[in-house]
Amino acid sequence: MTVVTFDSGRITPAARPARAFTAATTVAARSVRKFVRTPQLLVISTITGAMFLLIFRYVFGGAIETGPVAYVTFMVPGYIVTSVLFTGSNASSSVAQDLEEGFTDRLRSLPVSRTAVLAGRVVAESALLALGLAATLAIGFAVGFRPEGTAVEAIAAFALVPVFGFAFMWMFVFVGLVAGNVQAAQGMSLLIFPLSFVSSAMVPVDSMPGWMQPIAENQPITVMVNAVRSLALGDPAMAGLSGTTAHYVTLSLLWAAGLVAVFAPLAVARFRKV
Amino acid sequence: MGTPIVEAKGLTRSFGKVQALAGLDLVAESGQVVAVLGPNGAGKTTFVRSVSTLVRPDGGELRVAGIDALRRPEQVRRVIGLAGQYAAVEPAMTGRENVTMVARLYGQTRRQARANTAVVLDQLGLTDAADRPVSTYSGGMRRRLDLGASLVGAPKLLLLDEPTTGLDPRSRNELWDAIRSMVAAGTDVLLTTQYLDEADQLAQRVVIVDKGRVIADGTPGELKSRAGRDVVEIRVHRPEDLSVVAGSLGRIGVEAPRVDAGTHRVTIPVAGGRAVIAEAIRALDALGVEVDDIGLRRPTLDEVFLTLTGSPIDGEAETVQSINSDQSDTSDADQPAAQAA
Numbered sequence: 001m002t003v004v005t006f007d008s009g010r011i012t013p014a015a016r017p018a019r020a021f022t023a024a025t026t027v028a029a030r031s032v033r034k035f036v037r038t039p040q041l042l043v044i045s046t047i048t049g050a051m052f053l054l055i056f057r058y059v060f061g062g063a064i065e066t067g068p069v070a071y072v073t074f075m076v077p078g079y080i081v082t083s084v085l086f087t088g089s090n091a092s093s094s095v096a097q098d099l100e101e102g103f104t105d106r107l108r109s110l111p112v113s114r115t116a117v118l119a120g121r122v123v124a125e126s127a128l129l130a131l132g133l134a135a136t137l138a139i140g141f142a143v144g145f146r147p148e149g150t151a152v153e154a155i156a157a158f159a160l161v162p163v164f165g166f167a168f169m170w171m172f173v174f175v176g177l178v179a180g181n182v183q184a185a186q187g188m189s190l191l192i193f194p195l196s197f198v199s200s201a202m203v204p205v206d207s208m209p210g211w212m213q214p215i216a217e218n219q220p221i222t223v224m225v226n227a228v229r230s231l232a233l234g235d236p237a238m239a240g241l242s243g244t245t246a247h248y249v250t251l252s253l254l255w256a257a258g259l260v261a262v263f264a265p266l267a268v269a270r271f272r273k274v
Numbered sequence: 275m276g277t278p279i280v281e282a283k284g285l286t287r288s289f290g291k292v293q294a295l296a297g298l299d300l301v302a303e304s305g306q307v308v309a310v311l312g313p314n315g316a317g318k319t320t321f322v323r324s325v326s327t328l329v330r331p332d333g334g335e336l337r338v339a340g341i342d343a344l345r346r347p348e349q350v351r352r353v354i355g356l357a358g359q360y361a362a363v364e365p366a367m368t369g370r371e372n373v374t375m376v377a378r379l380y381g382q383t384r385r386q387a388r389a390n391t392a393v394v395l396d397q398l399g400l401t402d403a404a405d406r407p408v409s410t411y412s413g414g415m416r417r418r419l420d421l422g423a424s425l426v427g428a429p430k431l432l433l434l435d436e437p438t439t440g441l442d443p444r445s446r447n448e449l450w451d452a453i454r455s456m457v458a459a460g461t462d463v464l465l466t467t468q469y470l471d472e473a474d475q476l477a478q479r480v481v482i483v484d485k486g487r488v489i490a491d492g493t494p495g496e497l498k499s500r501a502g503r504d505v506v507e508i509r510v511h512r513p514e515d516l517s518v519v520a521g522s523l524g525r526i527g528v529e530a531p532r533v534d535a536g537t538h539r540v541t542i543p544v545a546g547g548r549a550v551i552a553e554a555i556r557a558l559d560a561l562g563v564e565v566d567d568i569g570l571r572r573p574t575l576d577e578v579f580l581t582l583t584g585s586p587i588d589g590e591a592e593t594v595q596s597i598n599s600d601q602s603d604t605s606d607a608d609q610p611a612a613q614a615a
Contacts, residue, residue: 007459010393011428014381017352026378034366037407102360106423109326110379111351 023112024120031124042132045087049136053079056202057143064203069238073148076140077157077229078201080133081221084165085196087132088172089189091125095176096185108271118271122169122264129169130162149234153245157231160252164224167256170263177270201225204240220255227252277340279304279431279462280325285334286486287320294320295331296486302479307453307463309477311470311579317486318466319359322435325464326356339430352380355424356433361416362423365409369400369419372408373426380427387426394422398452414445421452425461432456434465438472450475470576484583497578503528503543504570505577506554510538511564523557526550538566541577 018026035041056079057072066074098104107117137158147154172189179185198212199205199221205213216222227248230236236245280302287295294317302308310318323329325338327347336343338350363372373394377387395404398418408416417437424432434453438446453476457463467473473480474494482490482497490497506526510519519540520531527542534541544550551570558565573581 007397009459010397011390011426012382012386013428014383014386016381017348018379018381022381023379026375030364030367030375033371034364037366102358102362103364105323105326105328105358106356106362106376107379108328109351109354109356110376110427111348111381112379 017111020113020116023116024123027107027117027120028124031121032128035128041090045090045132046135049083049087049132050139053136053139054143060202065207066204067238067240069148069233070144072140072144073146073233074229074239075202076137076145077232078199078225079140080137080158080161081164081225081228082196082199082201083133083136084129084161084168085192085221087129088125088165088168089175089192091129091169091172092176092179092185092189093182094125095121095173096179096182099177100181104271114272115268118173118268122166122173122267125173126162126166126169129165133158133161133165147232147234148238149231153231153234156249157228160224160228160231160249164252164256167259170260170267174263174267174270177267195219195221199225200229200239206240220252220259223248223255224252276304278302278337279339280308280464281335281337282321282324283335285321285324285331285336287324287329287331289320293486295324295334297334298483298487300481300488300491302462302464304462305457305460306478307457307465307476308479308481309473310464310466310481310483311468311473312466312483313468316483318483319435320486321483322356322433322464322466325350325431326354326433327351328356352427353430354433355427355429355431356435357417357420357424357437358435359439361413361420363408363416363419366407368405368407369395369411369415369422370404372419373423376423377426382427390426390428394426398422399448412445414441414448417441417445417449418452421449425456428461430462432461432463434463436466436468438467438469446472470574470579482579482582490578490582498573500578503545503573505541505543505573506551507539507541507567507569507571508554508558508565509567510540511566513538515561515563516540518561519558519563522561523554526553526557543573543577544570 053076056075061071061075064071108114147157175188176185179188198208198216199219200216201221205216205222208216226236226239226241226243227245229239230241230245230248233239236243236248241248278301280300282298282300285295285298286293296317298317298321300321310321312318320329324331324336325343327343327350331344339353341349341353343350364375367375370391373391374387377390378384382390392401395401398421400415400419400422403411403415408419411419421434421437437453438449441449450472453463453465465476478493480492480494480497481488490500492500508519508523510516513535516533516535516538520533523540523542524531526544526546528545529543531540531542533539542554548570551568555568558568
């Protein structure tokens, strides 16, 4: 490069600020491009997802008693729901990375709705999460998982998961904004381990010590797993559950709505301020 | 002159116990590059972040292009462009995609965004690399792209926070050229820097900030003559002669001589001009010291800063003692403040 000359007169300025929808899709497009063009992200998350699924299926599975259904059929619905946490927590790191690298400053210095910018991000990350879940589900099928209810129930089961993903995504984005740097975000995301394992995802809750059961029984992951599992098995009783499918589905959707109601305003407030 | 591009009155802002801005006053007229100069933790980043509406001051008044930045930050965002300390670009996207994205966020239609992106890339010499992923760009190219992204909205005021930190000299020169040509084209620029030569090179006006306040303000020339006396600078051949020279030539100066062991130099602020240098030469002759270079010159901004604050700017004007002492200590201590800012 030799001589640089800049003439701002050759730029046509915008007539008005960007609409919220444009802002959201523009920011979402960036997340999608980044994901698609960073194959290692996709490959690594799929491999780690598959690895744990296979470990549970073949290593721990034999020792876990799940009554009338095969362990693989019991576990895959639970595993898919916990994948929401494991895959979703990457979003915390990536939000924190944007903060560290000044990308967030750029966005916040622009004349766009900050809520729209954040919503675009959450929607894009949730869509990408759904893709990852589809890959994990395919592996589940490959190692013997078969839904036992109707096709409609099976579809409903796995349509619920991205909804949970969207709800948790607000939490992960909030965590990323609070953490402020990638290392802290990764540290905070370790907190999802108890949430995923002290639940009905991999083992029946009644196999846990008595004092732990009320916690495991009532936390959101268990509620969501119960909803997905009831639909996938066609009958909650098959999963050792006493309520109806409608009950679990309603409860899980309420949890999802609650997560959004709490974390979306927190994330937006934090994003406006950081 | 019209409305000042930036008008700050009594700006304050604290982060916990750290007071980053302690009543900062600054009026920047349109049509010039204003450099805010100061060491790490002086408050310059917080000031730029206040102007770019990323930080809300606790108190005081702030107008940007006549708009009240505390009451109407969203309007301020329409007239500014920000290029921060890091290149805020997405490495997985191409240069063109990055700039277009920002153009769209400024509210430009697809068509405008495409056209303006092409103009910016062309003018910053990035057309050839436009369709390559940014991950393949050099550090200097990334900064230029970042600059392009902040220009694509045709801002009235361009804010540059330490624009050349970490760049090699050649990339730095290229970026300086770009900044100069922007001002020639009518964009106002407010930049922060810790590099004195950068302020000297780019700015018509230099504002020196220390501990959250403006401590001096003027053209680079004015600042030099205000704080500065001319100095006699002697470079000795053997470092062991430094103390002898400083000791016996102190009497020709009006302030204590400064010794820089790293470059074998003694500088003595003087009042007399040419007569003094003749005296210095005679004295050195009498001492029998081998001298590589001797001269009378105007003070650098380093020395101005030293005179104004009593402490040198960050490692740039180190004296013998501070070379031996732990330098990392200073920069580490400043880090939390900079991050919080």
